[in-house]
Amino acid sequence: xxxxxxxxxxxxxxxxxxxxxxxxxxxxxxxxxxxxxxxxxxxxxxxxxxxxxxxxxxxxxxxxxxxxxxxxxxxxxxxxxxxxxxxxxxxxxxxxxxxxxxxxxxxxxxxxxxxxxxxxxxxxxxxxxxxxxxxxxxxxxxxxxxxxxxxxxxxxxxxxxxxxxxxxxxxxxxxxxxxxxxxxxxxxxxxxxxxxxxxxxxxxxxxxxxxxxxxxxxxxxxxxxxxxxxxxxxxxxxxxxxxxxxxxxxxxxxxxxxxxxxxxxxxxxxxxxxxxxxxxxxxxxxxxxxxx
Amino acid sequence: xxxxxxxxxxxxxxxxxxxxxxxxxxxxxxxxxxxxxxxxxxxxxxxxxxxxxxxxxxxxxxxxxxxxxxxxxxxxxxxxxxxxxxxxxxxxxxxxxxxxxxxxxxxxxxxxxxxxxxxxxxxxxxxxxxxxxxxxxxxxx
Numbered sequence: 197x198x199x200x201x202x203x204x205x206x207x208x209x210x211x212x213x214x215x216x217x218x219x220x221x222x223x224x225x226x227x228x229x230x231x232x233x234x235x236x237x238x239x240x241x242x243x244x245x246x247x248x249x250x251x252x253x254x255x256x257x258x259x260x261x262x263x264x265x266x267x268x269x270x271x272x273x274x275x276x277x278x279x280x281x282x283x284x285x286x287x288x289x290x291x292x293x294x295x296x297x298x299x300x301x302x303x304x305x306x307x308x309x310x311x312x313x314x315x316x317x318x319x320x321x322x323x324x325x326x327x328x329x330x331x332x333x334x335x336x337x338x339x340x341x342x343x344x345x346x347x348x349x350x351x352x353x354x355x356x357x358x359x360x361x362x363x364x365x366x367x368x369x370x371x372x373x374x375x376x377x378x379x380x381x382x383x384x385x386x387x388x389x390x391x392x393x394x395x396x397x398x399x400x401x402x403x404x405x406x407x408x409x410x411x412x413x414x415x416x417x418x419x420x421x422x423x424x425x426x427x428x429x430x431x432x433x434x435x436x437x438x439x440x441x442x443x444x445x446x447x448x449x450x451x452x453x454x455x456x457x458x459x460x461x462x463x464x465x466x467x468x469x470x471x472x473x474x475x476x477x478x479x480x481x482x483x484x485x486x487x488x
Numbered sequence: 489x490x491x492x493x494x495x496x497x498x499x500x501x502x503x504x505x506x507x508x509x510x511x512x513x514x515x516x517x518x519x520x521x522x523x524x525x526x527x528x529x530x531x532x533x534x535x536x537x538x539x540x541x542x543x544x545x546x547x548x549x550x551x552x553x554x555x556x557x558x559x560x561x562x563x564x565x566x567x568x569x570x571x572x573x574x575x576x577x578x579x580x581x582x583x584x585x586x587x588x589x590x591x592x593x594x595x596x597x598x599x600x601x602x603x604x605x606x607x608x609x610x611x612x613x614x615x616x617x618x619x620x621x622x623x624x625x626x627x628x629x
Contacts, residue, residue, distance in 0.1 A: 241548055379546045386543045410506040410547045430511045476509035 211238045213360055213397045214259060218268035221254055228254040229421035232268070236399060236414070241382070243408040243429075244401040246418035247487055252401040253293055255418065256364050259399070260290050272360060286315060289358035291366045295345035299338030303331055303348050307355065314356035321385065322355040328377045329370075343369035354381060363400040367407065375404070379411050405479045415479075417486050424486055425451050429479075435464045437474025438485060445470065454488045461485050500544045501529075501536055512547060516555035524564055524575055535565060535573040 214236035221228040229251035236242055244252050257263040259270050261277035270277040275284045297306065303326060311317035326333060331347045332340060340348070346369050353361065361382065367375045380386055382398055402408055408415075415432060417424040425432070436451060441458045449466035453459075461482070464471035477485065502519050504512055523529040538556065542549035556573050559565045565573045595616075602612040 239550065241550075376546045380543060383542065383549055386539050386549065406507055410512070410545065413548060413550060430513065433509060433511045478507055478509055480507075 212236065212274075213238050213240075214270075214272055214362075214399060215274075216255075216259065216268065216270045219255070219258060219265050219270055220267035221251075221258060221263065222266045223254075227421045229418070232423055234416070234423070234426065236397065238397050239395040240414050241398040241412050242400070242414040242416055243412040244399060244416045244418060245403075245405065245408070245483060246401075250418045251421040252418055253364050256290075256362055256399070256401060260288065260362055286356065287359040289353035289356070289361045291346075291349045291353045291361075291363045293364040295342075295349045297337045297345055297348055297352075300336055302334050302336055303340075303351075304333040306337070306348060306352060310352055311355060316356045318355065318357060321357075322351055325354065325377070325381055326351050328381075329374045341369070343371070343374070346370060347374060350378060350381075357394075359394070359396055361396065361398045361400070363398070363402075365401055365403070367402065367404060375407055379407060382411065405483060409479045417483075419487060431465075432482065433476065435471075436461055436477065436482065437464050437471060438477055438481075439470055439474045452486050452488075454485060456488070459485070500541070502541065502545075504545050504547070506545065506547065512551045513555040513558070516541070516552060517558055520555070520559055521564060529575050531575050531577045533575045534568075534571065535575070537572045 212235045214234060216232050216234040219232040219234075220230045232255060244255070246252055254263060258265045259272070259277055261270075261280050264278060272280065272288060273284050275281050280288070301309070307319060307322045307326070311319055311322075323333075326347070329347045329351070331344055331351065337345060337348060346366060350363075350366050353363070367378050370378065382396070382400075384394065384396065400408070400412075409429075412429050414427065415429050416426040425436075438459050439445065439462055441453060441460045445460060445462060446467045449462045449464070449470070451461040451463055461477075462470060462474065464474060501523065502516060504515050506512065508515070520529065520535065529535070535556070536544075538549050538552045541547070541552045556565065560567060560573070564576055566576045568574050598616070599612070602609075607615075
């Protein structure tokens with residue numbers, strides 16, 4: 197686990213929207229994830245990355261209260277995830293990995309019907325987003341491609357203007373143009389000068405690292421159910437360095453050690469003198485190193 | 489039936505590499521500083537809005553805000569209420585070359601006049617020195 201001091205400072209300074217304490221979930225073959233501690237501040241856009249089977253989906257399900265952990269706790273806006281109040285549900289938009297939609301209804305039907313349950317539903321905004329993403333509105337959803345069903349899930353999650361978006365691989369089946377519209381939509385309506393400057397918090401799990409790189413403020417690396425690193429993306433770019441594995445390295449500065457290549461990823465804030473020897477990494481390189 | 493077509497030509501001032509070891513906010517800060525130093529962004533000129541940059545590159549608007557805040561703290565740009573960010577009128581010119589470059593136009597002008605009047609170079613130089621001393625003498629009183 198890295199940078200506990202920095203995370204502590206953020207807890208004190210900022211409002212924490214997503215909190216997990218010692219969150220642990222077992223599954224028949226062992227552990228889905230264990231001892232997860234997270235404190236995500238308001239306004240953060242957090243990318244959750246890790247290999248398939250690292251525990252990302254189950255973690256997100258526990259955070260939104262769809263699964264009960266075996267140990268520890270999670271809360272959203274200070275409200276326990278397993279007992280989310282209506283007020284918190286109104287502020288939350290969640291996209292599951294497999295689209296949560298009604299196959300016999302059209303996209304248009306979904307937008308009309310589901311909207312009735314929410315106070316802040318904006319049908320006009322939904323329609324505009326659906327159009328920009330080329331979502332067919334009048335075909336029964338069961339007949340749509342996986343990608344189009346994903347688009348519908350996303351539009352539905354955004355329609356009530358949530359303050360918190362939790363997204364489980366929301367764009368894996370989408371083409372680059374749709375993905376671009378999706379990323380822009382995450383930040384509210386950038387095209388409208390009148391749109392309110394409200395703070396939205398986003399937690400998104402994705403394999404599309406090049407997409408994440410442009411939009412995240414923070415990154416969480418999950419490996420075999422453990423949080424390897426959680427920090428601001430700018431801090432990782434400025435301070436995480438790949439260095440040759442030598443005795444000079446202070447153990448506390450090590451984020452990960454490559455099992456074969458004799459290199460380490462270190463946090464140069466904890467050992468500044470090594471910064472000059474280190475190589476800065478882009479997100480895909482960092483991912484490879486941390487999952488080696 | 490009358491069809492009105494508006495063609496809007498728009499080029500983005502910045503060039504951002506999203507897959508790069510250089511953080512996006514730092515790329516923006518450095519580009520704005522270079523554009524100001526080179527004169528492409530003149531004092532008083534408006535910067536593209538946070539929204540416009542975020543929309544163009546599909547990046548987080550907070551990243552652009554962060555870059556603009558840093559430039560504002562450094563005094564390179566200022567916030568114009570209701571409009572957005574603009575290049576500050578007074579830039580801190582630290583290098584000697586920058587300062588000489590600003591003096592050049594006035595001296596060129598004086599050189600033209602001296603040539604038209606047929607004043608020899610040494611006399612013109614001596615006169616300039618005398619003027620300098622006069623000005624500096626005034627400021628020291």
